[in-house]
Amino acid sequence: MNSITTHAAGMAVLVAALFALVPVSGCTDWIKAVFYIDHMETENRTSRMHVERIVDALSLEPGEIAADIGAGSGLFTRKMAERVRPGGTVYAVDINRKLLAHIGKTSGDLPIRTVLAGEDDPKLPAKVDLIFLCDTLHYIDKPAYYVGRMASHLGPGGRIAVIDFIRNWPPMSNRFTVDELKAWMKSAGLEVAREFDFVEDEFFIMFVKK
Numbered sequence: 001m002n003s004i005t006t007h008a009a010g011m012a013v014l015v016a017a018l019f020a021l022v023p024v025s026g027c028t029d030w031i032k033a034v035f036y037i038d039h040m041e042t043e044n045r046t047s048r049m050h051v052e053r054i055v056d057a058l059s060l061e062p063g064e065i066a067a068d069i070g071a072g073s074g075l076f077t078r079k080m081a082e083r084v085r086p087g088g089t090v091y092a093v094d095i096n097r098k099l100l101a102h103i104g105k106t107s108g109d110l111p112i113r114t115v116l117a118g119e120d121d122p123k124l125p126a127k128v129d130l131i132f133l134c135d136t137l138h139y140i141d142k143p144a145y146y147v148g149r150m151a152s153h154l155g156p157g158g159r160i161a162v163i164d165f166i167r168n169w170p171p172m173s174n175r176f177t178v179d180e181l182k183a184w185m186k187s188a189g190l191e192v193a194r195e196f197d198f199v200e201d202e203f204f205i206m207f208v209k210k
């Protein structure tokens, strides 16, 4: 293990401990926000994720309305917003107010609206054409219920794209299998439209509502 990997592993353990020990408060929001802003957009992660290729695969069109649930630092939100111009909007959805404030500050003139979600409800203010979740569903306690909540915000032909881990899950993950995800989607009226395999250690599946 080199020193960068050791440092990253040490940070992950420290943050996991802090996440577990500090009660839910503005203080935890702040700690998590500092961590995500520092870690989500490193060169290592963006090249491992193939960010541009992921956003290409979402096939967003000008004028579409999309939601990035668990938007984090806004890495994908900003790139998605570039694709829906003119006329479209991307909702940056997160439970962390500090991250939403960061996205607000770093959005420039992009068509991004921040939405404060509840733990079990994305609280989207309108119907959307596409919902995107990257490395987020494993933080949600009732994923089957949550998939149903998301589906209620889509019309026929609406899409949900999910990227999450196959292995090397982060600490405190609610792990699930691809088969479980497909079953939750099926119950919510969605079928697999396409599966991609270019994200290392993660699956990437596009579902469409019938």
Ligand SMILES: C[S@@+](CC[C@H](N)C(=O)[O-])C[C@H]1O[C@@H](n2cnc3c(N)ncnc32)[C@H](O)[C@@H]1O
Residues within 6 Å of the ligand: 036, 040, 069, 070, 071, 072, 073, 074, 075, 076, 093, 094, 095, 096, 099, 117, 118, 119, 120, 133, 134, 135, 136, 139, 140
């Ligand atoms: C690992 S980060 C991923 C950020 C971003 N999607 C990316 O890939 O760069 C997970 C994000 O999910 C958010 N999150 C956790 N639980 C959530 C929930 N129940 N609803 C919405 N967002 C949630 C966290 O605050 C965090 O911003």
